[in-house]
Amino acid sequence: MHGVELRSLTPGVLAVLVRRGADFAAAEDAVQDALVEALRAWPTDPPRDPKGWMVTVAWRRFLDATRADAARRRREDLVEETPDPGPAVGVDDTLQLYFLCAHPSLTPASAVALTLRAVGGLTTRQIAAAYLVPEATMAQRISRAKRTVAQVRLDSPGDVSTVLRTLYLVFNEGYSGEVDLAEEAIRLTRQLSAAIEHPEVRGLLALMLLHHARRAARTRPDGSLVPLAEQDRSQWDTTAVAEGVEILQAALARDQLGEFQAQGAIAALHADALSAEQTDWVQILEWYDELCALTDNPVVRLNRAVAVGEADGPRAGLAALAELDEDLPRHTAVAAYLHERDGDLPLAARLYAEAAHRAPNLAEREHLTRQAARLNARP
Template identity: 85%
Template sequence: MDEALLRSLTPGVLAVLVRRGADFAAAEDAVQDALVEALRVWPADPPRDAKGWLVTVAWRRHLDAVRADAARRRREDLVDEEPQPGPASAVDDTLALYFLCAHPSLTPSSAVALTLRAVGGLTTRQIARAYLVPEATMAQRISRAKRTVSGVRFDRPGDVATVLRVLYLVFNEGYSGDVDLAAEAIRLTRQLAAAVDHPEVAGLLALMLLHHARRAARTAPDGSLVPLAQQDRGQWDTALIAEGIGILRKALARDRLGEFQAQAAVAALHADAPTAEETDWVQIVEWYDELARLTDSPVVRLNRAVAVGEADGPRAGLAALAALDASLPRHTAVAAYLHERDGDLATAARLYAEAAHRAPNLPERDHLNRQAARLNLRLDARHDRGRDS
C-alpha cells in the first residue's frame, strides 16, 4: 500500500465532495472512511483510477451518513442523484482547501491541525504525536475547527498571507513523533507554489529549503544544539541550498519584496558563506532593515542586533539591543553572547544562566547552561592564575 499516494490524493478527493455540496466536516469524515476502506481493499485489488475510486467511495459514505440522519433530511435535495463511478474530474480544488484551513476565524493551532489533516492527509493520531498531545485532545481541536469552517463558501480570493503563515508554523515545529513536519511543510508549500504564482509563496519555499539544508548539522551526536557558526558546513545539503537560492533569485527579480523573501535572503547569505568568518554581515544587517520595515517585528530587531554586533562590533550590537524590550524571548541570551564578544565574561556567564532558566525547551536550556559553565571555568582559571602570580 502506497501511503504517500493516499496522502497526495486526500485533498483533491475532499475538495470534490465539498464542491458537490457536502459541508466540510461531513466531507472530511467521509474521506477518512474511504481511506480506511482503501487500506483494506487496495492491497488485494488495486484500482485503475485511485482518485476516482476514493471519490466514489467517499461520496457513497457521505450519502449514507446524510440519509441516516433524520434531522438533516432537508439536505437530501442536494444529493438525490448519486454520481456514477468513473474517472475523477481533472479539476483540482486543493487550493480552496488551503484557504479554508487558514480561515481567519480559526486559531493558529487549529488552522495548522486542520491543514495537516485535510491538505496533508495525516491522521489525527499522527498529528497528535507530532505535537506531543493526547489523541483525544487533537481530535477535539480538529472537530471544533471543522465545525467552524463548515458552510464557508469561497466566492472571493483567499488570503495567501494567512496560508503562508500557517505553513510557516507547521515548518517551525520541525520533527517530533512519527511525522517530520518540516518535510511535510516543504511538500505542502511546493504544492502551493505549483498552484499560485506569487513571489511570497516562492520566498517561503526558498526559506524552508535553505533552513532545511542545514538540518543535519544543527545537532551533535549526543543531541545537543550546534550554533550556526560552529556547524560543519560539509554536512549542509548543497542541492537544497542551490534550489533555494535559485527560487529566491527568481522571486526577488519580480520586485515585490515581502517578509518571507527577505528572511530567505538572510538565510541565503548564511548558506553562501564558505565559513562563518566569511559571512557578509553587512548585507545581513541591510536585509534585517528591510524586514523591520516590512514587519516592525521586535524579534526581527533582536536578530538585527546580533547582526549589527557581528558587522560593527559587540558594543554596537549591545547599543541596538538596549533599545528593545528586555522581556523579549532570547533577549537575555543575545545579551550574553554580545557581552562575551566584548570580553565581559562575568556578565556573560550570569546572563547565560538567566537565559537558560527562561529557555522554552530542554535542548536550548542545556546549550545555554553549557555556555555559562564554559565561561565560569574560564573565570575560575583566570582567578587561579591571578592568585598564583
Template identity: 85%
Template sequence: MDEALLRSLTPSVLAILVRRGADFAAAEDAVQDALVEAVRGWPADPPRDPKGWLVTVAWRRFLDATRADAARRRREDLVEEEPAAGPATGVDDTLRLYFLCAHPSLTASSAVALTLRAVGGLTTRQIARAYLVPEATMAQRISRAKRTVSTVRFDQPGDVATVLRVLYLVFNEGYSGDVDLAAEAIRLTRQLAAAIDHPEVAGLLSLMLLHHARRASRTGPDGSLVPLAEQDRTRWDTEAIAEGVEILQAALARDRLGEFQAQAAVAALHADAPRAEETDWVQIVEWYDELVLLTDSPVVRLNRAVAVGEADGPRAGLAALAALDDSLPRHTAVAAYLHERDGDLVVAARLYAEAAHKASNLAERDHLTRQAARLNSRPDARLDAGKGPAC
C-alpha cells in the same frame, strides 16, 4: 499500498465533496472512510483512476451518512449532475481547502492540525504523535476546528499570507513523533507553489529548504545544540541549498518583495559562506533593514542586533539591542553573546545563566547553561569571539 499517493489525493477529493455541497466535517469523515477502504482493497485490486475511485466512494459514504437528513434529495440531485469520478483536475478546489484550513476564525494550533489532517492527509494518531499529545486530545481539537469551518463560504478570495503563516508554523513544529513535520511542511508548500503563482509562496519554500538543509548539523551526537558558527558545513545539504537559492532568485526577480523572501535571502547568505568567518554580515544587516520595513517585528529587530554586532562590532550590536524590550524571547541570550564578544565575561556569564532560566525548551536551556559554565570556569580569559548564538 502507495501511502504517498493517498496523501497527495486527499485534499482534492475533500475539496470536491465540499464544492458539491457537503459540509466540511461530514465531507472529511467520508473521505477518511474512503481512505480506509482504499487501504483494505487497493493492494489486491488497484483502481485505474485512484482519484475518481476515492471521490465516488467518499461521496457515497457521505450520502449514506446523510440519508435521513431533510436535505437528502438536494444532495442526491447534486451527485446526479456531476460525473461520478469527479473532475480530472482539482487545483482550484485544493487551493480553497488551504484557505479553509487557515481560516482566521481558527486558533493557530487548530489551523495547523486541520491543515495536516485535511491537506496533508495525516491521521489523527500521526498528528497527535507529532505534537506529543494524547490522540483523544488531538481528536477533540480537530473536531472543534471542523465544526468552526463547516459554515464558512468561499465568496471572497482567501488570504495567502494566512496560509503561509500556518505552513511556517507546521515547519517550525520540529521533528517529534513518527511524522517529520518540517519535511511535511515542505511537501505541502511545494503543493501550494504548484497551485498558485505567488512570489511569497516561492519565498517560503526557499526559506524552508535553506533552513532544512542545515538540519543534520544543528545538534551533536548527544542531542545538544550546535551554534551556526560551529556547525560542520560539510554536512549541509548542498542540493537543497542550490534549489532554495534558485527558487529565491526567481522570486526576487519579480520585484514584489515580501517577508519570507527577505528571510530566505538572509538564510541564503549564511548558506553561501564556506566558513562562518566569511559570512557577509553587511548584506545580512541590509536584508534585516528590509524586514524591519516590511514587518516592524521586534523579533526581526532582535535578530538585526545580532547581525549589527557581527558587521559593526559588539558595541554597535548592544546599542541596537538597548532600543528593544528586554522581555523579548532570546533578548537576554543575545545580550550575553554580545557582552562576551565585547570582552565583558562576568556580565556575559550572568546573562547566559539568566537566559537559561528563561529558555523555552530543554536543549536551549542546556546550551545556555553550558555557555555560562564555560565563562565561569575562565573568568579572567578573553575567549574567541567567533562563536555565534545557537541557530
C-alpha cells in the same frame, strides 16, 4: 501507492466534496473512510484514476451518512444522484481548502492541526504524537476547528499570507515521532506552489529548503544544539541549498518583495558562506533592514540586533538591543552573546545562566547552561 502518496490526494478529494455541498466535518470523515478503503483495496486492484476513485468512494460514503442522518430532508437536492466519477483535477478546489484550513477565525494551533489533518491527510493520532499531546486533546481541537470552518463560505479569495504563516508554523515544529513535520510542511508548500503563482509562496518554499538543508548539522549525537557558527558545513545538504537558492532567485526576479523572500535571502547568504568567518554580515544586515520595513515584528528586530553586532561591532549590537523590550524571547541570550563578544565575560556568564532559566525547551536550556559554565570556568 503508499500512505504518503495517498495523503497527497486528500486535499483535492476533500475540496471536491466541500464544493459539491458537503459540510466540512462530514466530508472529512468520508475522505478518511475512503483512505482506509484505498489502503485495503488498491494493493490488489489499483485504479486507473486514483483521485477519481477516491472522489467516488468518498462521495458515496458521504451520501450514505447523509441519508442516515435526521437532516436528510435539508439535503434532498444534494443526494439525488451520485455524480459521474470521472477524472478529478480540482486545482482551484485544493487551493480553497488551504484557505479554509488557515481561516482567520481559527487560532494558529487549530489552523495547523486542521491543515495537517485535512490537507496533509495525517491521522489525529499522528498529529497528537507530533505535538506531544494526548490524542483526545487533539481530537477535540480538530473537532472545534471543523465546527468553526463549517460556517465559512468559500465564495471569496482567501488570504495567502495566513496560509503561509500556518505552513511555516508546521515547518518550525520540526521532527517529533513518526511524522516529520518539517518535511510535511515542505511537501504541502510544494503542492501550494504548484497550484498558485505567487512569489511569497516560492519565497517560503526556498526558506524552508535552505533551513532544512542545515538540519543534519544542528545537533550533536547526544541531542545537544550546535550554533550556526559551529556547525560542520560539510554536513549541509548542498542539493537542497541549490534548489532553495534557485527558487528564491526566481521569486525575487518578480520584484514583489515579501517577508518570506527577505528571510530566504538571509538564509541564502548564510548558506553561501564557506565558513562562519566568511559570512557577509553587511549584506545580511541590509536584508534585515528590508525585512523590518516589511514587518514590524519584534523577533525580526531582535535578530537584526545580532546582525548589527556582527557587521558593526558588539557595542552597536547592544545599542540596537537596548531599543527592544527585555521580555522578548531570547533577548537575554542575545545580550549574553553580545556582551561576550564585547569582552565582558562575567556579565555574559550571568546572562547566559539567566537565559537558561527562561529557555522554552530542554535543548536550548542545556546549551545556554553550557555557555555559562564555559565562561565561568575561564580564569
